[in-house]
Amino acid sequence: MMNGEDMNKKRAVVIGAGIGGLATAVRLALKGYETHLYEKNGSAGGKIGELRLEGCRFDTGPSLFTLPDLVDELFTLAGENPRDHFRYIPLESSCRYFWDDGMMLNAWTDRHRFAEEAEKVTGEPHENILGFLDECAELYDLTAGIFIFSPFYQFENFRKPESLHVARNFRKLHAFSTMHGVISRRFRSPKLIQLFDRYATYNGSSPYRAPGTLNVIAHLEHNMGAFFPEKGMREIVDALEGLANRCGVTIHTGEEVVSVVKEGKSIRGVETSSGITSCGVVVSDVDVIPFYRKLLKEEGPARKQERQERSTSALIFYWAMNRRFEELDLHNIFFSSDYPGEFRALRKGEVTDDPTVYLFASSRVVPRDAPAGKDNWFVMINVPYDRGQDWKRIVRAACANIIKKLGRRLGCDIEAAIDAEEVLDPKLIERLTASHRGALYGSSSNSRFAAFRRHPNVRNRYDNLWFVGGSVHPGGGIPLCLASARIACDMIPPAE
Ligand SMILES: Cc1cc2nc3c(=O)[nH]c(=O)nc-3n(C[C@H](O)[C@H](O)[C@H](O)COP(=O)(O)OP(=O)(O)OC[C@H]3O[C@@H](n4cnc5c(N)ncnc54)[C@H](O)[C@@H]3O)c2cc1C
Structure with a gap:
């Protein structure tokens, strides 16, 4: 019979159910831990969100899917056939590029x-x-x-x-x-x-x-190659959540971790609205800056991370369109005529009047994502991370510039074709996912030393605390977050 202390050593807590947290929870459960995954939002997925508007379904975050083997690997580890739970197709073209002078190019895979x-x-x-x-x-x-x-x-x-x-x-x-x-x-x-x-x-x-x-x-x-899940990007989360459940992970959605209980070099547990859960292993999938500042209450490491420039953020318009635009592919780019100018503006914390526009229409692969004869447009531009700019003004100006640019290139009145709209800006990204200043990928790679300065997956200061997700090594984006989970879990010994 195990005593309470031994049982706690066999318990692992993962904080945050982004893709990195989900993958970590699966791996820890397979290592024999009684695994609890805490997520402050009402559902898992973090940045890989979903929205329904005017008969359309939108993936709200990532849309480009590469290295699908890293998702498959999790099912295989659990002894399952990935194709029984998660299906995706290879794309014939990874992107269709448009320039203002009328030129167009397909990036065939x-x-x-x-x-x-x-x-x-x-x-x-x-x-x-x-x-x-x-x-x-x-x-x-x-x-x-x-x-x-x-x-x-x-x-x-x-x-x-x-x-x-x-x-x-x-x-x-x-x-x-x-x-x-x-x-x-x-x-x-x-x-x-x-x-x-x-x-x-x-x-x-x-x-x-x-x-x-x-x-x-x-x-x-x-x-x-570029790939796309048969039911859209959200399927990655749904499939991994299903796998986590089958592996015995307890997922506590709507339950925020408010602090981490420390004792010397060890983390003894985490505190949520339901009380303190003691555990032998803690893995954080939370952006490292709020993790240090709010959960560990350590200002020094938070400041050290803050000194690294954040990556860019995004401004996204989700538009339910009242007609279908045949000239569009799944992924489309409408390039700025002044690319250096666009990045100069981003560096200064501003947005150019001629931004590069990324337009993603998931209904090209998932027809039911938009009603027949209509389109679901995810229209995104890169914007700086939040430094207290007037986002209302930036959103209004960007919307007008994007409508003008797309209207010129597609030869129609875009505004008249929009039936309904939702907007995601850096402040909302931070509120929804706790990403510091709404940066999409943690710290930027705008320096040759960036990879060396990125926060590691483990620190010597604590003997049972690990880090995964887009703000730590090896970086942001779905494949790298999945890699972070693999690296961290390879260092965690199996439950005794
Ligand atoms: C608009 C957008 C477009 C993108 N495009 C792409 C793309 O095309 N391809 C690509 O590969 N990547 C893309 N990315 C990046 C990719 O989505 C992220 O790198 C990845 O999803 C981050 O996963 P994560 O594991 O770091 O967790 P996150 O998704 O950051 O989730 C962290 C989770 O932790 C939760 N949390 C935070 N604090 C607490 C707490 N105290 N207690 C409990 N829970 C907490 C949050 O609610 C959140 O659910 C994009 C991101 C965005 C936002």
């Missing part, structure tokens, strides 16, 4: 087809494009094992043979150039340079400041 179409449209020789994509693939092979899928800040990590291989090929990392610097040396076409520069925004950074190593991001869509 078949790289040869893409390179041929890009050559026809931009004049850039297809060999250059394929050569650059090969370089991105090589970057991934060099960096993934060290920078993405392991706790690379640990000393032992630098003694692995892979690290020596990286050191020998250091020049190929382009750590001392910017993404834009590398890309603009590879291509002559300004349009293709802009297309590849855009991948910096996948972690909320600027191509003019982020290190060239981040050109690895293009490899995911262009060489490994």
